[in-house]
Amino acid sequence: MYIFGIGSGIGQGLHKRFLEDNSVSLFGFSRKGEETLVSFPGKERGSFVFDAKKGNDLVTFQTSLASKYGFQTKVPSPIPSLKNTDLLVYFALGDGVFGPVADLEEADLKSHFDLNVHSLILLSKAFAPLLASFRSSTFVFLGSTAGKQGFPESVAYCASKHAVLGIARALREEWKPFGTKVVHVSLGAVATEIWDTRPQFDKNDMVTISDISEYLWSISHLPKSIFVDDLSITPKKGIL
DSSP states (O other): OEEEOTTSHHHHHHHHHHHTOTTSOOEEEETTOSBOGGGGGGOSSEEEEOOTTOHHHHHHHHHHHHHHTTOOSSSOOOOGGGGGOEEEEEEOOOOOOOSOGGGOOHHHHHHHHIIIIIHHHHHHHHHGGGTTTSSEEEEEEEOOGGGTSOOTTOHHHHHHHHHHHHHHHHHHHHTGGGTOEEEEEEEOOBOSGGGTTOTTSOGGGSBOHHHHHHHHHHHTTOOTTOOOOEEEEOOTTOOO
């Protein structure tokens, strides 16, 4: 069980929920992690320091993941017991860049897309060689209603969330031969810190972190024959 982006918001809430689930070996990753990535291969569970915007961290994770499961060489020799193990990955990475398009800065755009888009592709690439070795695998991409429609002063955010939907749809097709489930969750407003700089929105109208964490946790218990493509979640008032 892997969760990326556990340092705050939905990722943190989801990680907390899975800590209550003793049926999984849990690995969490964020800039606020407790252990270094170097220690990851030998651990049965843990919280690790990981910055998805740093190329070195992405390379280190890819190398460490391959080492953990016996893929150190070009000729895979995976751990035999993986055939009795299910792989579950949640991507809760992301930030928000808002404001009129005329005010957007190039550095902010690069940082935003490195985290919201590029890191998802590179992390998916790291897991790709393992899929045939596990009994089953499920990848959950946390997207947004901004990935299906437009909002004013949100051009960068909408673009990145449209990209998340595209990544999930493409991998769903690419990984069909492995029986991999790829789930995209189109999230409406959830009461995270991303709204703190947008006082025109009331967090009381939003889905709570604990509620969305419970819902996302339930995806891990889908029956084996159920393949969900896109899930849409909104607060009671709908799209705010």
